[in-house]
Amino acid sequence: MKQAEAFTVEAERAVDARIATLRSTLAFETAGALPEAQFEDIVIAGKEVLFTVFRQSNIPFMPGQVLVTVQVARHGLGGVVSFQAEKGLVFSSDAGVRDATTRELQDSGTLGK
Numbered sequence: 001m002k003q004a005e006a007f008t009v010e011a012e013r014a015v016d017a018r019i020a021t022l023r024s025t026l027a028f029e030t031a032g033a034l035p036e037a038q039f040e041d042i043v044i045a046g047k048e049v050l051f052t053v054f055r056q057s058n059i060p061f062m063p064g065q066v067l068v069t070v071q072v073a074r075h076g077l078g079g080v081v082s083f084q085a086e087k088g089l090v091f092s093s094d095a096g097v098r099d100a101t102t103r104e105l106q107d108s109g110t111l112g113k
Contacts, residue, residue: 007045011072018070031066031091066091
């Protein structure tokens with residue numbers, strides 16, 4: 001496996017692991033109490049990346065729901081993002097947790113941040 005492929009696999013694995021942890025430990029109330037953003041610098045496959053958990057509530061197109069997004073971003077020259085992987089969870093007071101759609105991530109503004 002090439003170095004770039006190994007990095008992608010490890011980055012996606014890190015996102016999946018955090019999503020699994022959040023899915024099993026958070027409920028609507030606790031998801032809503034998370035900070036708006038939590039940042040960590042971590043190393044994946046020998047590369048330093050920014051690992052972020054975003055929490056958004058009061059999204060106009062998602063009333064009564066909380067969106068929690070997990071993102072790994074690697075910045076290259078000039079601070080331009082050279083790699084990004086992310087997934088999200090939607091928490092609702094009247095339904096169980098579910099995976100956020102790509103459209104929800106795009107429309108919320110987290111995809112591509």
